[in-house]
Amino acid sequence: MKERKIILPEKDMPRRWYNIQADMPNPLQPPLNPATKKPAGPEDLSAIFPMALIEQEVSSERFIDIPEEVLNIYSMWRPSPLYRAYKLEEALGTPAKIYYKHEGVSPAGSHKPNTAVAQAYYNKAAGIKRLSTETGAGQWGSSLALACNYFDMECKVFMVKISYTQKPYRRSMMEVWGADVYASPTEMTKSGRDVLAKDADSNGSLGIAISEAVEDAAGRDDTNYSLGSVLNHVMLHQTIIGQECHKQLEMVGEYPDFVIGCCGGGSNFAGISFPFLHDKIRDDRKVRAIAVEPEACPTLSKGAFTYDYGDVAMYTPLLMMYTLGHDFMPPGIHAGGLRYHGESPLVSQLYNDGLIEARAYGQEGVFEAALTFSRTEGILPAPETAHAIKAAIDVAMECKEAGEEKTILFNLSGHGHFDLTAYDDYLAGKIKDVDYPQELIDQSIASLEKIV
Numbered sequence: 548m549k550e551r552k553i554i555l556p557e558k559d560m561p562r563r564w565y566n567i568q569a570d571m572p573n574p575l576q577p578p579l580n581p582a583t584k585k586p587a588g589p590e591d592l593s594a595i596f597p598m599a600l601i602e603q604e605v606s607s608e609r610f611i612d613i614p615e616e617v618l619n620i621y622s623m624w625r626p627s628p629l630y631r632a633y634k635l636e637e638a639l640g641t642p643a644k645i646y647y648k649h650e651g652v653s654p655a656g657s658h659k660p661n662t663a664v665a666q667a668y669y670n671k672a673a674g675i676k677r678l679s680t681e682t683g684a685g686q687w688g689s690s691l692a693l694a695c696n697y698f699d700m701e702c703k704v705f706m707v708k709i710s711y712t713q714k715p716y717r718r719s720m721m722e723v724w725g726a727d728v729y730a731s732p733t734e735m736t737k738s739g740r741d742v743l744a745k746d747a748d749s750n751g752s753l754g755i756a757i758s759e760a761v762e763d764a765a766g767r768d769d770t771n772y773s774l775g776s777v778l779n780h781v782m783l784h785q786t787i788i789g790q791e792c793h794k795q796l797e798m799v800g801e802y803p804d805f806v807i808g809c810c811g812g813g814s815n816f817a818g819i820s821f822p823f824l825h826d827k828i829r830d831d832r833k834v835r836a837i838a839v840e841p842e843a844c845p846t847l848s849k850g851a852f853t854y855d856y857g858d859v860a861m862y863t864p865l866l867m868m869y870t871l872g873h874d875f876m877p878p879g880i881h882a883g884g885l886r887y888h889g890e891s892p893l894v895s896q897l898y899n900d901g902l903i904e905a906r907a908y909g910q911e912g913v914f915e916a917a918l919t920f921s922r923t924e925g926i927l928p929a930p931e932t933a934h935a936i937k938a939a940i941d942v943a944m945e946c947k948e949a950g951e952e953k954t955i956l957f958n959l960s961g962h963g964h965f966d967l968t969a970y971d972d973y974l975a976g977k978i979k980d981v982d983y984p985q986e987l988i989d990q991s992i993a994s995l996e997k998i999v
Contacts, residue, residue, distance in 0.1 A: 560618070560621060560622070560625045560626045560787065560791065561613075561787050561790040561791060561794075562612065562613055562618065563610040563611060563612055563613060564610065564611045564613060564783045564784055564786050564787060565609070565610060565783070565786040565789070565790060565821060565822050565825060566603075566606055566607070566608055566609055566610065566611055566783055566786075567782070567786075567817075567821045567824060567825065567893060567897075568606065568607050568779065568893070569607050569608060569609035570609065570824075570825055570828045570829055571828070571893075571896065571897070571900075572828065572900060572902075573896060573900055575779075575867065575892050575893065575896055576854075576867035576892075578864035578865060578866050578867075578892075579854060579864055579865040580864060580865075581856065581861055581862065581863065581864055581865060584865070587864045589601050589602075589605075591864065592604070592864070594764075594765055595761060595764045595765060595771050595772040596771060596772065597669045597670050597672070597673035597675065597771060598673065599669040599672070599673070600666065600669050600670075600780045603779070603780040603783055604778060604779045604780045605779075611783065613665075613787070614665075614668060616668055617664055617665050617668050620664045620694075620697060621661070621664065621787070623653075623654065624652050624653045624654065624660075625787065625791070626791045626795075627648060627649055627650055627652050627653070627788075627791065628648075628649050628652065629646055629647070629648050629649070629791070629792060629795040629796070630646065630647055630649060630924070631644065631645065631646050632645040632646070632647055632920075632923070632924055634923040634924055635919070635920060635923040635924055635940075635943075636943070637923075638919065638923045639940065639943050639944060639947065640947060641943040641944060641946055641947040642946060642947060642950065642951065642952040643942070643943040643946035643947070643951070643952065643953045643954070643955055644801070644952070644953070644954045644955065645939060645943055645955045645957075646792075646796070646801070646803070646954070646955065646956045646957075647924075647939075647956070647957050647958070647959045648788060648791070648792050648819060648956070648957075648958050648959060649926070649959045650788065650815075650958060650959060650960050650961060651926070651928075651929075651959060651960070651961050651962035653690075654693055655686065655689045655690040655693050655720070656686070656689075656929075656961055656962045656964065656965075657686040657689075657690065657929070657960055657961030657962075658785060658788060658814070658815055658818060658958070658960045658961065659686050659687045659689075659690035659691075659775055659814075659961075660690045660693060660694060661784050661785050661787055661788065661818065662690075662775065662780075662781045662784035662785060662814065663687070663690035663691045663693065663694035663773075663775070664693075664694045664697065665784045666678075666691070666694070666773045666780075666781075666784075667691070667694035667695055667697065667698045667700060667773075668694075668698065670698075670700070670771050670773070671698040671699075671700060673771075675700070675769065675770065675771045676700060676701060676769040676770075677700060677701040677702070677703065677767065677769050677770040677771075678691060678695055678700060678701070678702050678703070678764075678770065678771055678772070678773045679702075679703045679704075679705075679760045679761075679763040679764040679770055679771075679772055679773070680702070680703070680704055680705070680760050680772065680773045680774065680775065681704070681705045681706075681707070681731065681753055681756030681757045681759070681760045681774075681775075682704055682705070682706050682707070682710070682717075682721075682756070682775065683706075683707050683710055683753050683756075683811070683885075683887070684710050684714060684717065684929065684930075684931060684966075685706060685710060685714050685717025685718065685720070685721070685965070686717070686775075686929070686931075686961050687775030687776070688704040688706055688717070688721050688726065688728065688775075689717055689720045689721050689724070690775070691704070691726070691773055691775070692704065692720070692721040692722075692724035692725060692726035693724050695724070695725065695726065696724040696725050701725075701727075702721075702724075702725065702726040702727070703726065703727050703729075703760075703763060703770075704721055704726050704727065704728045704729070704760075705729055705731040705733065705739075705756040705759040705760050705763075706718060706721075706728055706729065706730060706731060706756065707731055707750070707751040707752060707753060707755070707756050708730040708731055708732065708749065708750050708751035709750035709751060710751075711728075711730040711731075711751075712730070713968055713969070714965050714966065714968070716965040717965050720965070730751070731751045731755055731756040731759050732749055732751055732755050732756075732759065733759060735759070735763075736758070736759040736762045736763060737762065737860075738755065738758035738759055738762050738858075738859065738860035738862070739755070739758075739759050741860070742755050742859065750876075752859070752875075752876055752877060752887075752888070753811075753812075753887040753888075754857070754858050754859040754873055754874075754875070754887070754888055754889075755858070755859045755860075757774070757857055757858035757859075757863065758858040758859050758860035758862055760772055761858060761860075761862045761863060762860070762862060765862070775812070775814065776811060776812025776813055776814040776887070776891065777812040777813060777814075777857060777866070777868075777887075777889065777890070777891050777892075778891075779891075779892070779893055781812075781814050781891075782813065782814060782817040782818070782821065782891055782893050782894075785814045785815070785817055785818025786817070786818055786821050786822055787818070788818035788819045788958060789806075789818060789819045789820060789821055789822035789823060790822045792819060792822070792823075792956060793822050793823070796954075796956070801954050802832070802834075802954065803823065803834055803954050803955065803956035804833070804834065804835065804953040804954050804955065805834070805835050805836075805837060805939075805942050805953065805954070805955045805956065806819055806820045806823050806834060806835070806836045806837070806956050806957070807819075807836075807837045807839060807935050807938045807939050807942070807955065807956070807957040807958070808820060808837075808838065808839065808935050808957065808958040808960065809838075809839050809840070809885060809931050809932050809933075809934040809935045809958075809960065810838035810839055810840050810846075810847065810885070810890070810894065810905070810934075811840070811844075811885035811887045811931065812887050812889070812890065812891055813838070813890055813891030813893070813894035814891070815931075815932070815935075815958055815960040816836075816838045816839075816894060816958070817891060817893060817894055818958065819956070819957075819958040820836040820838075820903065821893075823836065824836055824897065824902060824903070827902065828902070835904060836897075836902070836903040836904065837903070837904045837905070837906055837938055837942070838894065838898070838903055838904070838905045838906075839905070839906050839907075839908065839934040839935050839937065839938045840885060840905065840906075840907050840908075840934065841885050841907060841908065841909075841910070841913070841934065841981075842907045842908060842909045842980065842981065842982045842983070843877055843909075843910070843981040843982070843983050844871065844875075844877040844885055844887065844888070844983070845871075845907040845983065845988075846869050846870065846871055846887070846888065846889060846890045847869050847890055847894075847895075847898050847905035847907075848905050848906075848907040849871070849907075849985070849988055850869040850870050850871045850888075850889075850890070850988075850992070851869065851870060851871075851992045851995065852867070852868070852869050852895060852899050853867070853868075853870065853995055853998075854866065854867050854868075854995075854998055855868060855870040855872065855873050855888075855889060855995055855998065856873040856998075857873070857889055858873060859873055859874060861873065865998065866889065866892050867892055867895070867896075868889050868890050868891065868892045868895040869889070869890040869894075869895045869898065869899075870888055870889040870890065870992075870995070871888045871889075871988055871991055871992065872888060872988075872991030872992050872994055872995055873888055873889070874888075874991060874994060875888040875988070875991045877983070885931050885934065888991075906938050906941075908934055908937050908938070909980030909981070909982065910930075910978050910979065910980055910981065911973075911978055911979065911980050912937055912980075913930065913933045913934050913936075913937045914930070914933065914969070914970070914973040914978055915937075916933055916936045916937035916940050917930070917933035917936060917937075917963070917970075918973075919936075919940065920933070920936045920940075926959065926962065927962060927963040927964060927966075927970075928959060928961070928962065928963050929960070929961040929962060929963040929966055930963065930966055930969050931960065931961065932958065932959050932960040932961055933963075935957045935958060935959070935960070936957065936959075938957070939955050939957040942955055943955060
């Protein structure tokens with residue numbers, strides 16, 4: 548058996564984030580004020596975001612310095628390891644080389660602290676004492692709870708109800724770090740009450756939880772809203788992942804032919820792929836970036852590229868993105884972090900320009916891939932990142948059929964230690980594929996026609 552190797556970059560981790568807006572062939576369309584439908588300016592966002600993050604949101608600078616205080620906290624787990632999956636390669640019988648970046652080594656067990664720490668830092672510097680947020684599977688909520696704990700801030704989390712039920716230990720982790728956690732939709736906000744009035748048994752969604760968190764933040768001067776995905780500054784903070792991979796692969800003389808990440812709001816995929824897309828756009832490197840989503844919530848695969856709200860109650864600015872419609876209610880699949888109706892505007896523009904690809908998978912195949920990975924590499928992946936594993940395995944098998952020795956890189960964005968209920972269900976034969984009916988997607992998208 549080949550020796551398992553951990554590949555670490557040079558001693559110093561990247562000290563700047565990479566901003567892909569500087570290199571995109573087509574710029575983003577501006578966000579729109581939800582009331583006036585006119586381009587939103589800094590004053591429209593300042594009620595819930597600090598100015599430093601607003602400036603990052605619209606920046607066209609190629610690199611933005613990471614504050615020393617943020618770097619100091621990053622150094623608790625960064626640089627994260629890059630592994631070559633020798634045993635997985637052997638089990639598949641593929642000539643492809645498979646590498647994975649293990650972001651599950653962070654204290655919260657996922658990639659999410661990369662932006663949570665940065666957002667808490669900038670809010671603290673702006674005098675904010677409390678952050679309000681949503682979370683799906685709980686990886687983002689636990690990461691922000693951790694970050695708020697570091698900066699002595701309060702944290703309020705609206706956790707999507709189906710995930711609150713499925714993943715109780717994620718809630719426990721948030722509470723250990725001092726956060727207040729509520730199953731969304733709640734009776735605490737107007738947006739939550741409106742949803743419950745229509746469906747008292749609502750499983751919730753990220754769109755609903757965002758509405759509740761924004762409403763909570765807008766109602767208090769000491770509180771800002773914090774988002775774990777979608778927005779430009781969140782994508783920016785995650786690019787430390789791909790930059791580390793770049794250095795790590797250089798150390799072994801490799802460059803990826805494929806870069807793969809699961810995709811809900813887009814931060815995981817953006818984090819690993821954007822530094823390589825820099826090479827593709829500027830230097831014409833032949834790298835293929837694949838965003839992987841669930842068939843139950845196929846935002847890129849079946850959504851429309853148009854302006855839409857980021858939340859159900861229509862509080863957020865309108866963003867030009869791939870969307871299934873802000874009132875889309877995805878099924879209660881175990882990959883709660885991928886149950887979002889919209890997509891990052893940056894990822895959406897890149898997909899619309901043909902610079903990235905998308906694949907969608909059902910739950911059964913995703914969990915089968917997760918077990919294959921766990922039984923070869925020994926790491927239990929979260930259901931969300933198992934989508935990336937499924938795509939990496941498929942690409943590796945395509946290489947086997949073609950007799951091609953390609954290099955595959957994917958982001959193992961979080962461990963699945965708190966997702967064992969999902970694995971119990973799979974092993975008991977209770978996990979079934981959910982292919983959301985096209986007619987319901989069409990109805991949801993049709994409702995967007997009169998928005999702008």
